[in-house]
Each structure stands twice: as C-alpha cells, then as structure tokens.
Amino acid sequence: MSETKKVRRKRAVAVIIGLLVILAVLALLQRLVMPKYMGEVKEGALISEYYDEDKDFDVIFIGDCEVYENFVPATLWENYGINSYIRGSAQQLIWQSYYLMEETLQYEKPDVIVFNVLSLQYNEPQKEAYNRMTIDGMRWSTSKVECIQASMLESENFIEYVFPLLRYHDRWSELEPEDFQYLLGAEKVGHNGYYMQVGVVPVDYIPEGKILGDYSFGENAWSYLDKMVALCEENDVELVLIKAPSLYPEWYEEWDAQVEEYAAEHNLKYINFLEYTEEIGLDYSTDTYDAGLHLNLYGAVKLTDYFGAWLAEECELQDRRDEEALAEVWEVKLEDFYTQKEELEALKEEE
C-alpha cells in the first residue's frame, strides 16, 4: 500500500472515530437535558414503564389523569385476580390514546380495554408539554410516528421528537441534581401505570362548568373513537367506555348523553361513575387529594374494587391468582406498592 493511501486510510479512520465520539457526546447530552420527571411532575415517566412489563394483561386502561390516578391495578389483582395495566398520562388526548392502544395491541391482546372518555372534549392538539409527556416515553413505531403527527402544534417540529436534544437543549442552564442522578435510568414511578397519591384535600367547592356554545364533540375526536372501536373489533378485544368520578372539570349532561348514545349504537358498555358514587362508597371529604379533581389512593381503591366486581361479572374475566408465575410477579409488585404507601403515609404524617 502506498504511503498516500496509508495516510488517507488513517485520516478516514480518525474522521469516523471522531464522528462517533461526537455522536456519543450528543447522545449523552440528549439524555442529560431530557426531563426525567422525577421531581414534582412525575407523570411524564409513566408511559415508558410499560415496556418493561411481561405484557400479558387482561385489562388495559387507556386515558388521561382520570385513569392513572383513579384506578389501582394492585387492587384489581388482590381482590379479583385481574392482571391490569394503565397506559395513561397527563391530558392524554384521544388520538394519543388511540395510538397507544394500537401500539399496545402490537404487543398483546388483552380481554378488555377501558377507555376514559373525558378527552373527547378536545378536538385539536392542546399543549406541547403534555404532548411530550405522552409521546417522549413511547418507543419508536409507526404508531408513535402517527401519534406525533396527530398531536403536533404548529410551533412544534417532528425532528424535535426524533432528536429531543433539539427541543430540550436550552435546559442546560436549568439542570438539577436529578438530571445527573437519573442520567442512565429513572426510578419507577407507577404501579402498573397507577400514580399513587395519599394526600387528603376535601372537596369544599365545586367550580361550576362554563356554559358552552356548542356541546357537540368535535369530528376529529369522534373519528378516533370510531377508530378505537374498529381496532378493538379487529383484535377481538372488548372496549369499555368509562367516565371516572372526578367532580371537575365539568362533565356535562349533554356530553354524557352523546357518549351514551354512541355506546348504544356501537353496542359498547359505558359506565359514568359519577352516577355511582354512593354505591362505590366514595366520600369526597376523605377520598380525594386535590379537592375533587382526582381521587387519592383510598378513593381509588374503592372505585377499583367496585369496577373490579363489575369487570369480573360483566366481562367474565377469570381470577388468575392461582397462576404461579404471575402471582410471583405480583408479590414483588405488591411489596413495592405497600412499601411506597407506607412511605408516603409516613411523609404525610410528618407534614
């Protein structure tokens, strides 16, 4: 080999190594500046936790905060032997729920998918921060690509989802110890997607809902519900529509009537839990941590127990507590669950 060729080859190798180092630095910086959701706002960490699971669930809950704060998979397992998971995040829009459902069905075929209908009120993308909480945690797939396209605001760029460093680069000036602490991996936040809250803030006032000019849900929102129905039919999964018993934001009667009508038309089961608060035994002076917006653990356990009985009966779900492998998995999960419960309660006591 001639001297020139040798020099050229050396140069090419150096350039390749150099480029790889630059890429590695950029990848590390990207991890560093991306929000870890380990501080006050933890909800953004929920979506990605699903991928670590065995994905053999009987029930998948899909929706916004009204699912991940109001339903407790641990209770469903303990009381009914139902193996469930919640795929929800803050202000999760209906198309995001749809694409999460589509993605989930790529991994597994649950018996039931429970969808909370509150997000039908949104016909258009809302806030970038919430988009990010849902989408950043998703693994790359066609579902994620379509979810991004459906969710992006005008000010957003697709490339910033592909390379989040371009979106979060300016966080370099506001990095916190948790950004370094969780650089290589975050702590688990959810319990099968449930976000535990043990605080108690009683309801003393329910803000009245604004009078709307038009109570009809938007076409876009309906189209995604149609898609959900079709997808569940295709995959032989039962779709159950619910409205969690959050006292506000207002769930208008007109909205409820539309969902009821839709459910009847499509032969779907629909439960508005706001109508069953007494049967569930909810006490809004003790069972909510934010004055009626969401339930706390105690309220969520009551609601889940009520719903578990309904699921077992109406959807004929089997009790799987005698499955040894699954029971072992849940044993660990329940230990984590009760440990955190105790920790949070102790913390509450201190406060």
Place this chain on the structure above:
Amino acid sequence: MLFTSYRFLFFLLVLFTVYYIIPKKCQWMLLLAASYIFYAYAGWECLIFIGITTLTTYVAGRMIEQNHATQKNYLAAHKAELSKEEKKAYKERQKNKRFAVMTVCLILNFGILAVLKYTNFVIANMNGILELTGSTKVLAFQDLLLPLGISFYTFQSMGYLIDVHRGTYPAQKNLFKFALFVSFFPQLIQGPISRYDDLEKGLFGQHTFDWTNISFGLQRILWGYFKKLVIADRMLIGVNTLIGDTATYTGFYVFLGMLFYALQLYADFTGGIDITIGIAQVLGIPMQENFKRPYFSKGIKEYWRRWHISLGSWFTDYLFYPISVCKPMLKVSKWSRKVLGEKIGKRVPVYAASIAVWFVTGIWHGAAWNFVVWGLGNCFFIMLSQECEPLYEKFHNRFRVKEKVWFKAFQIIRTFLLMSSLRMLDCYRDVPMTFKMFGSMFTDWNVGEVLSAGVWNLGLGIHDYVVLAVGTLILFTVSMVGRRGSVREMIARKPIGVSLVIFGSLFIATVLFGAYGMGYDASQFIYNQF
C-alpha cells in the same frame, strides 16, 4: 424558508447530495430549480416579481449586446464608405439606443422596487405634510407585497445590465442561466450583491466532489450558525428588552444596548454571510467576501471598506462614479471651482455625489427617515474626517503616536463607538427618540444601578451572559487569528484530531447553546428585511 429552519437544513442536505450525483452539466439546472423552490416558499406571488426582473434584464442585456454586434458589423461592412463624422454619428445613435434600452430597464426595475418598498413611506410623509397644512385628508396606506430579497436581486441584476452596457462582459445568452444568476438562493436574501463576472464561472461550471472544498464549506456554514444562533439570537433578547421600553432603559442602559446591538448585528449579518459563502463553497462556487473584520477599522472610511463590501462597491461603481462624472455634475464642478476657488470647488461634485450615495444607502436599508438620517450621518462623519485630514497630519507630525499600539486601539474603539452610535438610529427606528436616548447617556447617570441590578432584568440570566461572553471571546479570537490568513486553512494544517475537536466542539456548542426552537421566536436574519 429561514436559514435557521430545520426545513432549510433538510433542503441543503438533499441539494448537496443530488448535486454531486447528477451529471455535472446538469448541476446549474439543479441550482436553478432549488433557487426557485427556495424562493417559492416566500410565496408564489414573489416569483412574478423576480421573474419580471429576470426577463426584462435578460432581454435588455441581449438587446444591448446585439446592438454592439450590429454596430461592429455595420462599421466593418461600411468601413470604406463612411466618413469619420458619419461613423461617429452612427456610433452616437447606437450608443443612445443602448442607453435608452438600459434606462427603460433600470426605470422599470428600480420603479418596481420603489413602488413596492417606498409607496407607504411616501404616503406617510404626504400625510404628515397634509397635517401640517391643516388638511383633514388622510391618504390610505397600501397593502403591498414586498418580495423577499428584492433590494438584493434588483441591485445585482441592474449591476449586470450596467456592466453589459459598459461592455465590461458579454450578456448571458441563456435565459435560464441568467435566471440562476439573479435567483441563486444562498445570496438571494442577504447578499453579497455579486458581480456577474465573479459568479459566472462558479455558477455554470462543472464541479467534481472535492472533499477539502466541501469540508471547508461545511465548516464555514457551521461557524455562521454558531454566530447566528449562539450569539446574535441570544443577544437579541437583551436588545429587544432595552429598546422596547425607552422610558425605563435610559442612561447607561442605552450605552449597553448600543454595544449589545453592535455585537448582535455583526454576529447576525456576518453569520448569515458565512452560511451563504459556505453553501456556495460546498457547491464549488467561489463567492466574494462581504466583511473584513470591520470592527478593527481605525477610521470610518476604512470601516465602510470592510463592512458590507459588496453594497459599498456597488454604490461606488454604479452610483458614485456615474454621478461624479455626469455632464450636469461636470458643469457644477466647473462653476464651483470658478466661484469657490480650486481648493474648495473641486470638492463640491465629490461631496454632492457622496451625499446622494449615502442618501440612497440609507433609504436602501429601509423606507424610513431614521435610515436616511443614518446614511447622511455616515456621510457627514466621512466628510468631516476628510476635512480634518490636515489637522490629523499636523497632530501626527507633532506627536508621532500613529504607530503606537495604544493609539491604534484608541482609533479602533473610537470608530467602533462612532459607528455604534450611528446605528442607534437603526435600533430605535425613530429619529427624535434616538437623539433623546443618545442624550440620556450623558444626562442619566445610572451606571451603578445598571451594573448592580439592571443587567439581570434584561431577560438574560447569568448563563446567557456566560454564553455571550465566551461566544464573543471566540469571535474576537478568530478575528485576531484571521488577520494572519484563513483560520480554516490553519486548522487544516494541524493533525486531523485538532480539526475534529475544534469543529466537533463548535457543532455541539451550537446545538446546545443556540437560541432556537420552542421558547425562542424564529428570528430572521436582520438583512433579510432589506
């Protein structure tokens, strides 16, 4: 399509790739298509105006050249038959024809520019006059389209036409090639205003993949983005705060704003030009430099030889000289020498031409009086320094400090402050307000307040100041090193690892510290608006 948009970067990536894949003879066609696609992003309507300029200039250029050829052939064919007077008369007739063609084309194109850019300025002034005369009549402003880069492509095209008329070079025969010269996208929106004979070879030549050239081009592009995103757009936050509240930010704040704006404008404009020249270099097209470290100038004349060079040379070649030597001006010159004496009289045509050039330079930058005053202010200081030359000479003969480093530093700082002060007219965009704010620098003594607390209320945090300080230091260092030659060539002579570390760090710094994306308003390059 903003230079700082992801779309533009994608556009470049595709262009660079396809450019070196297709047959070389098609490269210029690809550039033409790319330029029109780029331009169409500003709105399809804009294509009409650039199309008119292209077509009319092309036709006029061809007509002028054909006239040259006809004249040559005619004179050759009738060499023996025509007397000297007849030949002279014939030449004069042809010259007039060519001049008429050029004039019509110039009037049409500068007319389009004037109507689209200055109609509302004229209306605003007419309304002002009507108000002064007590009239209640108010003329309505017109909603006119201002095509992207119209000032740049009009000047470039008209420069071409004048050169063809002068016989500096032959007219381009191919309409599409000429269209590429007018619309070449990297320079379309902020210059440099290129000369046809400078660009011709590069634009229409066939370019092979040359890694050295390409890597140098990419490095230049990266350097441009660093200046724009890390320095200019971050500084913009402070500048906007300072000029946005003239009631609060007086005194030392004004001085601070003046410095901030000087840095922002320099980083913004030179950053844009770096990107432009870098793109051209990747495409194998050499392009003239538009800046030569202007903030190191020791005098205002020198400054203008080093800042926006292509605009200055355009005005010199196509406005200053023609005005200076036109017949009416020669008459004025004769008259002034007679009346005012040789010494003062000979300056009259030069100063008259200078005033005209600086008036046009001012109004070229924007249809507003602040730009006119800015232009004339520059003119005033240039003339003043010229008039003071004998005094300077006496001073230097007496004190011998000309070559002292501290004196040179003094000259540089003086020029920088003078130019920055004039630029306040561009900053505040209002003549009385600018004078008021300038005056407040000497009347409102709030240095302590600004430095102790005020600087933290300008929308910039400690991290912003650190980035700006380091960025400016890098900028300054590169300028200093650049005095000895091309910085990129110096780096290229070092081991490859040095190059990789330097440009890798520059890339990472631009990505990490750049003021772009959500939370930052997409900021156009300042010169895009001209």
